[in-house]
Amino acid sequence: MLLKWRRRAKFYVIKLLRAGQGNHKVALGFVLGFFPCWFPTFGVGPALSIFFAKLLRTSVASSIVAAGVGSVAWPLLFFANYKVGNVLRAVWSKEAPIAEVDDLLLETVPEPDYAHAADHLNRLGDMGLNFMVGSIANSLVFSVLFYLCIRSLLARYRAPLLRTLRPKKKIGRTG
Incomplete structure (x- = not known):
């Protein structure tokens, strides 16, 4: 099973490196493939990655590779968001003015059970807002960083990587 995954990963990397597309299209395809991974897409992320890559005419192979990496890294991305x-x-x-806080503290709470539930729901809402703000910020910042890194790495190491991944010729009998 592991060997099958390794072969498949090697196939997509070779396909990615051999693509006749320039470094810009491959790097942009990778970024578009990884972009949906920052958001909770509930299993639709890889399909969105391919859709975005085809829509903007970038490398679909790099988009698939990035979607695979992002799917594995989702727990870390969730925490970072x-x-x-x-x-x-x-x-x-910003801090609320003290007068407003005092006014809120002086109000009576109708039922302690409702106050506890409302506080709990408020905290859940804050967590969701924190997550969305983080995912938007992370997706924008890391998209630019990934694009610049992938493009410069491809410009420098594309040919040496292809030579490294080329199948070795067997020496011996040929007949």
Whole structure:
């Protein structure tokens, strides 16, 4: 099973490197393939990656490779989205004036059960907002960084990688 996955990964990498497309199209295809991985797409991410790659006429092979990498890295991306969103919201939010806080504290709460449930739902809403802010920020920043890195790596290492992945000729009998 592992050998099958390894062969398939090698096939897509070779297909990606041999593509007659320029470094720009391959790097952009990778970025478009990884972009949906920052958001919870509930299994539609790889299809979205291929759709975006075909829509913008970039490399579909690099889009598939990036979607595969992003699918495996989803738990880390989820955690990064939440943490970055939490930091950004803390930086951008301002403290409420003390008079408003005092007014809120003086109001009576009708039922303690409802107050607890409302507080819990408010915290869940804040977590969702933190996640969305983080996913938007991460997707934009890392799309630019990935594009620049992939394009420069392809410009420098495309030919040596193809020579490395070329099948070895067997020496011996040919008959």
